[in-house]
Amino acid sequence: MNSFLGKRAIASAISLVGLIILVFFLSRLTGDPTDLYLPVDASLESRERFREINGLNDPLYVQFFRYMGDLVQFDFGMSIRRAEPALDAVLSAFMWTLQLALITMSLVTVSAIVLGSLAAFHVGGFFDRIATFFSLIGASAPDFWVAIVAIVVFSVTLGWVPTSGTGTLWHWILPIGVLFIRPFGLIVQIVRGSMITALSSAYVKTARAKGVKNRPIIFVHALRNAMLPVITVIGDQAAALLNGAVVVETIFGFPGVGKLMIDSILQRDFTVVLAAIFVTAVAIFVMNILIDILYAVLDPRIRY
Amino acid sequence: MAEHLLEVRGLTVDFHTARGVVHAVRDVSWHLDRGECLAILGESGSGKSVSASAVMNLIDCPPGEIVSGEILFGGQDVLKMSDEARRQLNGKRIAMIFQDPLSHLNPVYTVGFQIEEMLTAHDTPKEQARARCMELLERVGIPDFRNKIDSYPHQFSGGQRQRIMIAMALALKPDILIADEPTTALDVTVQAQILALLEELQAETGMGLLLITHDLGVVAEVADRVVVMNSGQIVEAGSAADVYRSPKHPYTKKLIGAVPGSGEMAAPLDTGIKPMLEINRLTKHFGAFVALESASLTVLPGETVAIVGESGSGKSTLAKTLLRLEDATSGEALYQGRDLVTIDARELFALRREIQMVFQDPTQSLNPRMSVYDIVSEAFAIHPEILPKARWKDRVRGLLEQVGLEAGHMHRYPHQFSGGQRQRIAIARALALEPKLIVCDEAVSALDVSVQSQVIDLLTKLQQEMGLSYLFIAHDLPLVRDFAHRVVVMQGGRIVEQGPVAEIFDNPRKDYTRNLMAASLDPDPEVQAERRRAKRRMQEELA
Incomplete structure (x- = not known):
């Protein structure tokens, strides 16, 4: 197990370095921040000073090695835009995204597992129809559209919840509700399919011959076996949310890492872009490890 | 009329499929009493398991439908009971074990949990369940059971897994045990142990044993009475000895006639012929595990060489190494003078034409989309x-x-x-x-006895017409006896004995071969009864 974790950590560190190199040079292609931050009629001297301060005058490779040198000491540099360390800006935004992702995925996981299992137990029954309905919406309605319609209906017309921001618990309802639909629709189908296979397996037949009641047959015998493909998809969906739900965060004015990233790209705030990519990549790496560990916990035949 | 412990009367079950209604069983009646063993004998698709599944409420309706009939347990028709009442019968009064214990045990729970669940599902307190579980594991002969109780199914051998299934089934001392092909997936020596254990436990508890099988040898070994089924109907019923001695229905006659092991053994081919395949000290290690150690044998043109042995004996590794599906660790395999172990990819490609393989399970080895x-x-x-x-x-x-x-x-x-x-x-x-050598890896093991003999006849015909050689890997000794020219016996990755078929079968020299022969069951109930008596005498003398 430890050697497995070590190998995974090294492999991830290598890809992280690759990613940073790629993003470092690609982001420079978006243009010179000077054009964006200084007035159009700014003098050549002030432009020169701005570049000097932000280290933009050196050749690109010098900038790169300086950046990597700082990075080794966990110094991600200052944000050009915000006048605070880039990492601080990213971490505070990331905490928002993390909360949003955790709450959404917990709700998705629990409800998709229950509904998907019941749907599988009575194929074509009531629960099966609900599952199909949500899957259809999740697969066909784009989230920016759902988000806007939800604001129009629940905030503007009915006035039940605020349109944007993060002040109270009420602020969270719409973003969570909108982010919920797609992963829920997908995962409920995976659970259903996986549970249909598990429920027709030989060990479920044994359990029935033993006189085990229906509920433990579904949620003890079949479910644990059916979970492996499900947690793979849960991990995948959670990764997408950790990356920042860019569209939904923007529409709801939610100060998460997705919104920060898109803003920083538009503002050519390179240090923040890089720090954001670094933080989310580490988070996704940690989550993948957790999922691998969960595999081994769920299925004793899997050992690393 | 005396009341039977379990009686099935006029049971008809249909399955509604996309291609129409299938009559799984029609008008089936049988009964089982305390302390006796009834066998339902039939080939695949005969409906032999359906009535037992109906007893256990394991038929999904739909697509299944119980059209008519009664299932009387202790005088009460279980088909009229509520689902909850039937759940309470399952496990407690009527228990069941299945063919393949690996897939029938839940892979993600410990065996202790699964045995205890049988008890707790029927309201035994948890602490008592644990103690009873220990007792049961000890009774069915699981070594080191105190530690093994928290192991998972995949950590046991096939025979041990079936013992665990038996322990689970007998946890609540049921009145009836239904055993659906309980030994089909096991090696012959393990089969003998499991059948002996079942008999012992039956004598101990006085339960009725319903045995569902396709194997006349198993019937001969344990059944008092037998019911023969063909395409959903009972064609013959009677005491096991009577049915074997004087079968009345043509189907039963055909079934008994198809049992291998009584034909004439083939004479060895002339050893003056140059062998087409010469394997010398072929060895395959997987890490520290020795799968095949220094195996040497030859195959003549037009010869059938059978490789027999129990699971894990290395017989499939030998075949795979020969075909370069695995790379040998050392040794050589000379096919017409060229070493299969070392030749390059291009030469191997050409040679692949001449050496072909037929696998055990055609359902898996044929691409379903072609x-x-x-x-x-x-x-x-x-x-x-x-x-x-x-x-x-x-x-x-x-x-x-x-x-x-x-x-x-x-x-x-x-x-x-x-x-x-x-x-x-x-x-x-x-x-x-147009191969010259065909490697058959358990090529007929998955087939019914009557189909088996047809495929063997086909292989024999092709050999005569085309001069093919076969490397015939099998665990079924009677089949090998009828089909092979020469026999190679393997154990633990090594060849323990080889020679002409008559020599091996009439005069085995190694204990391992002798045990293997002794464990293989004869379809004649009297022969089996005599063997059991002999064994008991020997045990008494030893004691």
């Missing part, structure tokens, strides 16, 4: 020098006829054929390359 024509003609696509494309169709037609299939069916898909027909397709596919 038609029979595609499967057979793929050989010509890979080796274009065999045949121009214009003549593929004629050749496929010829091959199908040669293996006894209708040429008109070449555009059908594998699932539209029966198991025996599928294995014929696999043989036609192998023949398409």
